[in-house]
Amino acid sequence: MSSVATPSYDHLLGQARTQAVRKARLVAVILAVCLAALAITGFFDPARFIEGGPAIAQLASEMVPPNFSRWQHWLKPLLDTLAMSIAGTVLAVLLSLPLALLAAANTSPNPWVYHSARTLLAALRSVPEIILGILFVAAVGFGALPGVLALALHSVGMVGKFYAEAIEHVDPKPLEAASAAGASRMQVITHSVMPQVLPQLADITIYRWEYHFRASAVLGIVGAGGIGFELMAALRLINYAEVSAILLAILACVVVVDGIGAALRKRLR
Known part of the structure; x- marks a missing residue:
């Protein structure tokens, strides 16, 4: 032996x-x-x-001390910032999911589509939101709409990449079983891929929404509406006491948004 x-x-x-x-x-x-x-x-x-x-x-x-004398004037801009973050997240998710399925190796129809989708996602995330905000302000005017478009377009590059990576790491056995049973490509995706990745996609989406609220405040500086517009006005007037008060208001809202995001993640597990 x-x-x-x-x-x-x-x-x-x-x-x-x-x-x-x-x-x-x-x-x-x-x-x-x-x-x-x-x-x-x-x-x-x-x-x-x-x-x-x-x-x-x-x-x-x-x-110091912060000047909160104009706090009533910040409520509407803060609400606009929150609306921008939610709308931008919704639009980003709607655009990201189809691109992610094309950019994932196990769901893309062929290598050419795979590399094209990957390149498109890389191109979208390479342009900062602030630059996109300036471009959309010039295109559609001032207000929340250019902020929503800038957030969504930039986030498609990031969210689509994270979605694609999550899809690529699914267990291949259910996909192989569905294909062997004669399921179509769409049936494989809806019955074998999506049930596995939905919790991860939900986590990614909520994290991105939390980020969007902070980014919305910055986009207001270039005329995209929201609390950032009030912050820029205070900076131009060299009213630093009001600047600190606005920053504290933004901090309080970020803490609330983060708390809501954490609660949503617990419920979706």
Whole structure:
């Protein structure tokens, strides 16, 4: 009878050491890149921090105490910001799901469609919301609509990518069983793919909605409506006490939105 050769202890120990050395080298390279990035951006220049200290202290003194005297005027812009975040999320999901199915290797009809969908998603997420906001303000005018379009279009690139990755990681056995039973491509997707990924897609969607609320506040600065418009007006008037009050109002709303998102994720599990 032939005996099966088993790796010796020294051989296994040598493999473990080799893997540990490779990981250590990778970590060292990552740390070196991070330190280089900090150095290039001037993080290790103490003189700049020392010179900026008095200006920061002066700005902080002008922001305290916050001025909430105009809080009634912020309710409508805050509601607009919330509406923008919800509408942008809905539109992003409606556009992202079909693209994600085309950009996932296990549901895409062919490699050409797969690479085209991946390229489109990469192109959409490469343009920041603020740039899209400026373009849509120029196209459709001021207000919440350009903010919704900017949020949705940029988020299609991100949400579609996350959706596609979730779809690619589903268990292939139900897909193979459905295909062997004669199910069409659409039936395989609706009965074998979607039931597996719906919880993950819900998590991704809720996280994106939370992000959209914060992004909506920034888009208001370029004329896309919402509380960002009030923030920009206070900054232009150099009314830093009101700026700090608006920032606190935005913070309170972000905390509420995050809490709602956490509650929704628990219910959808």
